[in-house]
Amino acid sequence: MPEGPELWQAVDGFIAGHLLAPDAALEAALGAGEAAGLPPIGVAPNQGKLLHLLVALAGARRVLEVGTLAGYSTIWMARALPPGGRLVSLEVDDGHARIARDNLAAAGLAETVEVRVGPALESLDAMIASGEAPFDLVFLDADKEHNADYVERSLLLTGPGRVIVVDNVVRGGAVLDGSSTDAAVRGTRRLFEYLAGEPRLSATAVQTVGAKGHDGFVLARVLG
């Protein structure tokens, strides 16, 4: 038996082998991202399926994503939407957005998903100011230093009973380091402090191990 990260990777392979059907569009999206030199930092396949299940369980018709990359997590979530459902994904990098749009079109999701380019904080504030219709589920997966701000904005773009998921909140345990100067670690610690003091949310976090190492996600429910 392998140990540590090799074991986690092998178990992810076991899970995917049993529970995830091979999928040409998802594999093509990963391949296109890799070919374009994008970093392999999308969610793992079994995490993508978790997002897919959360969208379905929430009965979501409108999903907001922050951090598109090549659109891998986007495809997983968009495929759980009912007919007429919509996903808006915010991405700062125009090159990433172009690759994602191609991948989404190849997955048959061009009409379902809109990728908006710009710094997410600006895009979110513009959406709030223009009275964007509320979202049923928000997936935050962009720069980690702004996650508390993204959750705060998400409260203005969702409603009671709706769901907020935040990726990468453990990062190999680095979240424990209160003296870290790393902007992502500091941002993640600020996220936890914000969540602890935010009465409009009921939140937890779950650690994960797998193909993407030791990390974790926040799951939060917006209260009435």
Ligand code: SAH
């Ligand atoms: N959700 C994707 C992975 C996203 S990786 C998946 O699982 O498949 C993080 C993405 O966030 C990158 O594409 C990066 O360009 C983008 N990003 C970083 N800072 C951002 C910002 N300020 N606003 C919007 N997107 C940002």
Ligand code: DHB
């Ligand atoms: C990074 C970002 C992610 O969203 C992720 O899942 C893993 C790594 C990163 O910026 O390094």
Ligand code: MG
């Ligand atoms: Mg992530």
